[in-house]
Amino acid sequence: MDLRIFTEPQQGASHADLLAVAEATREGGFSAFFRSDHVLAIGGGGLPGPSESFVNLGAIATQVPDIRLGTLVTSATFRHPSLVAIAAAQIDDISGGRMELGIGSGWYEPEHKAYGLDFGSSFGERFDRLTEQLEVITGLWATPIGEGFDHAGQHYTLVGAPGLPKPQQKAADGTPRVPIIVGGHGPKKTPALAARFADEFNVGFVDFDATTTQFGRVRAACGAAGRDPGSLVYSVAHTVCVGADEAEFRRRAAAIGQDPEKARNSPFAGTLAEVTDTMARWAAAGVQRAYLQVLDLSDLDHISLVAQEILPAARTW
Secondary structure, eight states: OEEEEEEOGGGSOOHHHHHHHHHHHHHHTOSEEEEOOOSSOSSSOOTTOOOOHHHHHHHHHHHSOSSEEEEEEEETTTSOHHHHHHHHHHHHHHHTSOEEEEEEOOOOHHHHHHHTOOOOSSHHHHHHHHHHHHHHHHHHHHSOTTOOEEEEOSSOEEEEEOOOSOOSOBOTTSOBOOOEEEEOOOSSHHHHHHHHHOSEEEEESOOHHHHHHHHHHHHHHHHHTTOOGGGSEEEEEEEOEEESSHHHHHHHHHHTTOOHHHHTTSTTEEEHHHHHHHHHHHHHTTOOEEEEEEOOTTOHHHHHHHHHHTHHHHTTO
């Protein structure tokens, strides 16, 4: 199982905080540093304030080599898809081909109201906008150099866009492409969207049975679309809160404002022995990658503990 570190900067993080976590991610041997894409704290003050995801990742890309970088997930309600395509390709260039783009429909209405962002009238509208964004983003990247990309949709219109710059990375067919992560819990539309556009499918913050059921739906959607289900990576995201023993676990749970028993609602919370056993079970069920949501960004020893005591075993699953 591939393990990655995942952060929530809107809850309160400076660039220096995120850089330190990214450096600890690399030093620990994790494969990637990811961050959420929000502009308002979800409870709490969120000082010093939100950070722009692509600006932040571009800066980290210049300072932290080797590891992959990405969003989990960028909100389709925040930016025009043309600018998402340009920004992701630019970070791919800055990083030497290490960018990944997680993208979703957007869900947190208060941040849209706070900053005057169009939330749309319904989830269905936002999902349609996400689908169209993926059409535009992948279409721009795939447009041959010297040609133009046109798109006439319900939400976006492009005429003769040159589709530049191109990502450094390429798909299996040689098309320039930043790997795309799609996720969610919808039983029909979401799996079909993943089968059409995704390189990776992610299920976040639900239990084992719900996760494996959703993976099954995605595999079925791939089959219906004539795509090899094995061409996707299947991943999960969960809060990580680990202690070498029960006392250390309880201390870490308290540091993120959670009762220890409530914290254990995450499958990746508990003692080292508990979390290692759980991760092994999830890996055996087909989870190929796990994003470990780190909530206390000041506790770099936490990242080091997981790196030293769990990561070596995870590489064998």
